Amino acid sequence: MTISPLATPFPSLPAIGGVRIGTATAGYKPWTRADVLLIKFAEGTAVAGVTTRSRCPSPEVELCRERLPQGRARGLVVNAGNSNAFTGAAGRAAALAQGEAAAALLGCATDAIFQASTGVIGVPLPRDKAVAGVTAAHAALGAGDFAGATAAIGTTDTFPKAAHASALVGGVRVELVGIIKGSGMIAPDMATMLGFIFTDAAVEPGFLRAILAAANARSFSCITVDGDTSTSDTVLAFATGAAGAPCITGWDSAGADAFAAALEDLCGQLARLVVRDGEGATKLIEVRVAGAVDDASAHRVAMSIANSPLVKTAIAGGDANWGRVVMAVGKAGEPAERDRLAISFGTTRVAEAGAVVPGYDEAPVAAHLAGSEVAIGVDLGMGTGRARVWTCDLTHGYISINADYRS
Amino acid sequence: MTISPLATPFPSLPAIGGVRIGTATAGYKPWTRADVLLIKFAEGTAVAGVTTRSRCPSPEVELCRERLPQGRARGLVVNAGNSNAFTGAAGRAAALAQGEAAAALLGCATDAIFQASTGVIGVPLPRDKAVAGVTAAHAALGAGDFAGATAAIGTTDTFPKAAHASALVGGVRVELVGIIKGSGMIAPDMATMLGFIFTDAAVEPGFLRAILAAANARSFSCITVDGDTSTSDTVLAFATGAAGAPCITGWDSAGADAFAAALEDLCGQLARLVVRDGEGATKLIEVRVAGAVDDASAHRVAMSIANSPLVKTAIAGGDANWGRVVMAVGKAGEPAERDRLAISFGTTRVAEAGAVVPGYDEAPVAAHLAGSEVAIGVDLGMGTGRARVWTCDLTHGYISINADYRS
Known part of the structure; x- marks a missing residue:
């Protein structure tokens, strides 16, 4: 795989308090690279998300939609090499099993687990590999960083894609990190854009949802490589509150404008990185x-x-x-x-x-x-x-x- | 230009009574091929048409739209090598001048002349060449046939495209012939689909309009090469009445069903021929x-x-x-x-x-x-x-x- 001529260097990224990263090799394809990512979030982490408008979404997308309304997250699981899309009851059962395993490992409710998968379509996620993979990633928790996380979620991406922004909230500096994969494609796969945003700001879930939706409308919804929409596109934002800044509950909160601007800036950076890795792109x-x-x-x-x-x-x-x-x-x-x-x-x-x-x-x-x-x-x-x-x-x-x- | 692997042989076509064909070389590009087509229709010929939905249509498309409501045609003029699209007042003036010249040559009203152009965009149709070209084509009236007409309207088409159908109307056999160009493309041109249908049936213009619209919805509106819509797409149907069959004025007329079915069959044949000449097509x-x-x-x-x-x-x-x-x-x-x-x-x-x-x-x-x-x-x-x-x-x-x- 030739690296895109539009690739940019991987940025220097801060750690985000309340985010612990582990990766492992489930072996969804005959490879030795990491293909499962588990992230453990501090208690109280808020979550918001946007998912594909496809009428044929993957079970992971469906599970995210079912779990997003309660607004709190304790874990994120991402599989690379198998999108689990269009796999019927077997695929949904495998996704549920992997989510339940993650919840048991992290000691939380299953609906606090968010899942995404990317890769080949039409092949049910192998349940045993998925459960063993997330178990191994749990054993590695704390050993990984965002660079490792980005590598673990890539499929045919030709370079790893991440971005960083920050804002002052009530005089406290909060950090935002985003990682994203998407736009490469191999037989018989379909590109999926998966983006994950992590911040140590404290944000009320409803407000996080509102500003993520607004940022999405001006970033991810404004890019196209070929006009083809994946069954699995997902962007999730997690706010751990670990920076100790005052909680942002609405536009009247201290730092709300600055945080929303930083989030939109981050989403714009991530979205353009995907286009830079568009298949065959030279411009x-x-x-x-x-x-x-x-x-x-x-x-x-x-x-x-x-x-x-x-x-x-x-x-x-x-x-x-x-x-x-x-x-x-x-x-x-x-x-x-x-x-x-x-x-x-x-x-x-x-x-x-x-x-x-x-x-x-x-x-x-x-x-x-x-x-x-x-x-x-x-x-x-x-x-x-x-x-x-x-x-x-x-x-x-x-x-x-x-x-x-x-x- | 390599001939499309999906090309089909040029069909054997009957002459259509009331249709006289002449072609000439206006020289819109540095070539010696015919690039102007003039067709003279018998008095009383009915016309109907469908044109591009583009919001940036060529002046020829605008003139067709202005003239179609009156439903009668005496002449058709087609230029190949210059689409005259997006050429402002100069382009419209050149199209008007060529139409007026054709009307004077044929001894009819200008609004009985229908015009279409295909080729490079953004360069006004050269008025002198256009008028001289249509004058030369008039001098050649009667010498041309549908094969010559098809050759004269092509641009980057890799093979000439025409089709034939017939129907019984009140016991009289009527013929329908269609010629079409489209889907090849060269720098810096834009493909334009131009289709022209000729029949010796007698059809009331309003009914011809209705059945052409219905046939279009199931043929030309059902093909796509790249999803890009030209500024100049035009399909015109001319009914001369020369076969002597009873006039079709509505669905209750003798032969209306058979004629509408033949028209739809012809449009479907022509539409698929365009796809067969889609750029780079192998399937x-x-x-x-x-x-x-x-x-x-x-x-x-x-x-x-x-x-x-x-x-x-x-x-x-x-x-x-x-x-x-x-x-x-x-x-x-x-x-x-x-x-x-x-x-x-x-x-x-x-x-x-x-x-x-x-x-x-x-x-x-x-x-x-x-x-x-x-x-x-x-x-x-x-x-x-x-x-x-x-x-x-x-x-x-x-x-x-x-x-x-x-x-």
Whole structure:
């Protein structure tokens, strides 16, 4: 597996009080790497989460949804190498058994255990390996760090992905760490985005849920590699309270604004890391849409551009093909008028008022497109709605990863 | 340009009374091939059409929309090599000038002229070449046939595409011929689907509009190569009445059912020909969805599968990756339940009741996927809604055509 040309170095991460990490090898595939992660949380840890909108979710996703409303977590279990998706009653039973084993090991209620799995679809999680794996990870608790945790949850990721942010809450510095996997893909697997956020801030679960949902809307919901939505996508945020900062219960609490901003910053970092590891990616593309009738409309136009195979192949070829951007705006079905539309690449306006700009010079655009980070700007000229989304280019690498094999 | 491996031979086509064909070289690109088509219709010819839903349509599309309501046509003008899309006032003025020239040559009102253009975007149609081209095509009227017309409207098509159907109306045999172009693509062009249907039946314009809309919903609206919608897609149907059959004015007219069925058959043939010439296509894929809550829901699920890059690359690789079909069903957002879902490849059921079938044998599926025509079947188990759509696989050829160049 070649490392993505858009990879960034693994960051230096602080430990988070109230978070103990253990990993082990369950052997979901014929490998010796760690493929089970167990994290033990301090008593009172708050949890919030967002999960895939797929109508065919994995049992782990279902269990998270069932357990999230009570808002408290004592354990997190993640399996890599088997997504357990579309595995019927056998898969659900295996997930339940692994969760019960984790609860017994940690001495807590089963509904305080949160689970996620990623990897091959359609093969039930092997129950014995799953239970033995989480038992071994429990024996290793405290020996692991976030780098080890990130390695244990990866599948076909070409580099480990984590990020860090901090905020002042009532004069106390709180740390936020996030780890994430996603976007590589092998036969016959399906990429799953799993993100886990840990903070030593104290946050009331209902408020954590609200600010995670808001941060998600501006980060994970704004990225696309190929427009295909996994059955298992899950982002969970855990707040242990170990920093000793005052508890954040709502927008009026000390540090609420700063913490929410740090959480959104962290989610944005993690989301862009996934795009940087998009299959076959050679360029990170930011699509900025302004002038839509509202923000939701701007988002749909931006995603239409970001998911267009023609736009993504043009960027791969370093081609300033603004006609394909026009096409993608046109097909979005959102309020737009050809003759008010303006398009930029980088800082260069290429088209406006429904036609190419007079005296258009492609040289600065070609220079921008030759870089590894590309910005496409669209102004619809209809209103004040704005959106920003991220994607990657579409290259032979994507085809090779996803078509050049038999499972 | 390599001919698509899915190409079919050009069919033998009857002449259609009331249709006179002329082609010429306007020279929209540095070539010597014909790139302007003029067709003269007998007086009284009825016309109906469907055009792109893009919010950024070409001026030719706008002119068609303005002229279609009156329902009568005397001329059709098609330019290949320049789509005239997103060209502002200059492009519209050139299209108007070419239409006025055609009307003067044919001695009819300008609003009886229908126009379409395909090719490079963002470059105004050169007015002088357009007028000279249509004048030369007028001088050649009567010398051309449907094969020549098909050749004149193609851009990066790898083979010429036409189809034929017939029906009995009041005891008189009427013929329907359709020609179509679309789906090839070169720098910095955008594919445009242009389809033209000619019949010697006599049909009242309002009824022609109704049955063309219905046929379109089951043919052109059911194909996708890459989910990208052109600014210029246009299908026009012309009925000259030259066969002398009784005029079809509504469903109660003699032969109305037979004629509508022939029209739908013809549209289906033409639509599948476009998919057969999809960029980089090596396999024609039919997606059949049953058991949806209604037909519209089934169509959206089918298009979600047909537009999924992961499904399309799996088929390219001959990989029976039903997990990706599950994913594409799940992301469609339509009513579905994992545990009622069944999936087939060809005639082999691979998954049902939310899991792989017991004793699943991949051999017959692999054999089916090795062929050049692949069927994916999905039963949602929710209701009686059905849909059928066609697409092609996603291969290195698509990337090569769309990314491996600089414009």
